[in-house]
Amino acid sequence: xxxxxxxxxxxxxxxxxxxxxxxxxxxxxxxxxxxxxxxxxxxxxxxxxxxxxxxxxxxxxxxxxxxxxxxxxxxxxxxxxxxxxxxxxxxxxxxxxxxxxxxxxxxxxxxxxxxxxxxxxxxxxxxxxxxxxxxxxxxxxxxxxxxxxxxxxxxxxxxxxxxxxxxxxxxxxxxxxxxxxxxxxxxxxxxxxxxxxxxxxxxxxxxxxxxxxxxxxxxxxxxxxxxxxxxxxxxxxxxxxxxxxxxxxxxxxxxxxxxxxxxxxxxxxxxxxxxxxxxxxxxxxxxxxxxxxxxxxxxxxxxxxxxxxxxxxxxxxxxx
Amino acid sequence: xxxxxxxxxxxxxxxxxxxxxxxxxxxxxxxxxxxxxxxxxxxxxxxxxxxxxxxxxxxxxxxxxxxxxxxxxxxxxxxxxxxxxxxxxxxxxxxxxxxxxxxxxxxxxxxxxxxxxxxxxxxxxxxxxxxxxxxxxxxxxxxxxxxxxxxxxxxxxxxxxxxxxxxxxxxxxxxxxxxxxxxxxxxxxxxxxxxxxxxxxxxxxxxxxxx
Numbered sequence: 001x002x003x004x005x006x007x008x009x010x011x012x013x014x015x016x017x018x019x020x021x022x023x024x025x026x027x028x029x030x031x032x033x034x035x036x037x038x039x040x041x042x043x044x045x046x047x048x049x050x051x052x053x054x055x056x057x058x059x060x061x062x063x064x065x066x067x068x069x070x071x072x073x074x075x076x077x078x079x080x081x082x083x084x085x086x087x088x089x090x091x092x093x094x095x096x097x098x099x100x101x102x103x104x105x106x107x108x109x110x111x112x113x114x115x116x117x118x119x120x121x122x123x124x125x126x127x128x129x130x131x132x133x134x135x136x137x138x139x140x141x142x143x144x145x146x147x148x149x150x151x152x153x154x155x156x157x158x159x160x161x162x163x164x165x166x167x168x169x170x171x172x173x174x175x176x177x178x179x180x181x182x183x184x185x186x187x188x189x190x191x192x193x194x195x196x197x198x199x200x201x202x203x204x205x206x207x208x209x210x211x212x213x214x215x216x217x218x219x220x221x222x223x224x225x226x227x228x229x230x231x232x233x234x235x236x237x238x239x240x241x242x243x244x245x246x247x248x249x250x251x252x253x254x255x256x257x258x259x260x261x262x263x264x265x266x267x268x269x270x271x272x273x274x275x276x277x278x279x280x281x282x283x284x285x286x287x288x289x290x291x292x293x294x295x296x297x298x299x300x301x302x303x304x305x306x307x308x309x310x311x312x313x314x315x316x317x318x319x320x
Numbered sequence: 321x322x323x324x325x326x327x328x329x330x331x332x333x334x335x336x337x338x339x340x341x342x343x344x345x346x347x348x349x350x351x352x353x354x355x356x357x358x359x360x361x362x363x364x365x366x367x368x369x370x371x372x373x374x375x376x377x378x379x380x381x382x383x384x385x386x387x388x389x390x391x392x393x394x395x396x397x398x399x400x401x402x403x404x405x406x407x408x409x410x411x412x413x414x415x416x417x418x419x420x421x422x423x424x425x426x427x428x429x430x431x432x433x434x435x436x437x438x439x440x441x442x443x444x445x446x447x448x449x450x451x452x453x454x455x456x457x458x459x460x461x462x463x464x465x466x467x468x469x470x471x472x473x474x475x476x477x478x479x480x481x482x483x484x485x486x487x488x489x490x491x492x493x494x495x496x497x498x499x500x501x502x503x504x505x506x507x508x509x510x511x512x513x514x515x516x517x518x519x520x521x522x523x524x525x526x527x528x529x530x531x
Binding site for chain 1: 363
């Protein structure tokens with residue numbers, strides 16, 4: 001009954017034409033009577049409007065990162081059709097549909113606050129600021145599922161250093177674009193927009209923190225946070241803010257969207273931690289997309305070697 | 321017209337048709353499975369799908385009594401047991417996806433989860449409350465228990481529906497529109513019963529037949 005995705009299928013394998021062809025073959029093989037076939041066809045077409053994937057521009061990736069996991073990445077199809085991007089709807093399949101026409105060009109990212117050199121970067125500036133690396137990271141959602149993604153980008157610290165943060169800068173605040181005219185479903189999400197996130201300065205400067213501009217060799221699909229997002233693989237997915245327009249160095253801990261919405265459920269740190277449960281579900285296990293049974297969740301999502309020292313001496317039950 | 325409707329409702333084909341209609345969500349799920357269209361997270365998709373349909377069938381079942389009375393079509397009672405049993409069937413599938421893929425059939429682990437997390441507790445409670453109703457859904461059991469006691473027992477479905485709605489509400493992260501819609505429909509169905517029972521004249525003791 002459960003169909004496991006065959007990862008050597010490409011997106012072309014699931015074009016509607018192919019689906020259409022297969023369905024008929026299968027139905028015929030089953031000997032399903034004609035009436036049922038027609039009924040099924042109608043239901044099928046009503047239920048599955050076609051969704052096109054934003055065709056990304058090819059990116060020139062020159063570095064294979066030592067931070068990459070050897071685990072098998074999930075398929076492009078999985079990564080582009082199972083998204084939490086509440087500006088484009090709260091259903092996982094909604095962003096693929098409703099972010100289709102999201103305008104990501106022109107796009108400017110402002111770096112400001114406690115810095116000697118505030119700056120405005122276009123996406124071209126960001127693409128040219130450092131060689132692009134492919135980093136295959138595990139990505140763990142607070143909801144209890146995980147995915148492996150071959151992201152493209154470079155360490156956020158590379159860009160942040162260009163602005164020369166001052167002594168006063170202790171935290172970094174991030175903000176997503178919020179354009180209600182392009183995000184008509186955002187009003188139903190239940191959380192406030194624009195989406196904001198934050199990191200402690202040392203977290204932001206950790207080389208593992210990725211400024212991400214693409215995946216699978218291409219620029220980011222809209223539903224995955226185009227044109228530029230963060231990927232912080234040792235924290236729950238909602239920390240990895242999408243479609244960034246503002247990066248601000250600040251003195252004190254900035255507000256973050258989910259923690260503001262439900263402070264007892266989502267903390268500022270939100271490090272992946274199998275020993276600290278979310279009030280409504282266990283964080284001890286996770287379901288890797290493409291698998292049926294759950295697997296054990298690793299401390300810091302398996303990135304302890306790189307980041308555990310950041311939290312030495314901290315009570316992670318208190319600072320969840 | 322009314323006579324025609326009555327004939328339609330009591331014909332043996334009506335039951336078959338409703339039965340097939342109740343099965344159609346499962347058929348649709350099968351069709352999606354066939355096409356590999358259960359999303360990137362098939363377990364979660366099936367969990368949500370069977371959970372949704374459990375709630376819907378609970379609400380369908382609870383709609384029968386108000387509809388019979390308001391529309392004056394008593395024959396609708398023919399479908400109540402079937403709808404209730406379909407609610408139970410969908411919740412069994414829902415429970416299977418939880419105990420299997422989520423808990424790897426580890427009963428000890430499942431129990432810990434049930435006790436620990438309110439959202440699982442309330443869902444599990446709703447499921448358990450429905451079991452005696454499914455078991456005593458036959459004519460034989462109505463006779464054995466007696467109509468009054470049977471009816472009292474089957475009021476447990478109010479508890480199940482309530483648990484189901486709370487379970488759904490607590491599951492959702494921030495977009496509560498759908499759980500609230502289910503809650504509103506349930507509230508209307510339960511309020512109808514409250515008002516109906518308050519308006520019903522109580523039989524005086526002296527009128528009761530002297531055995």
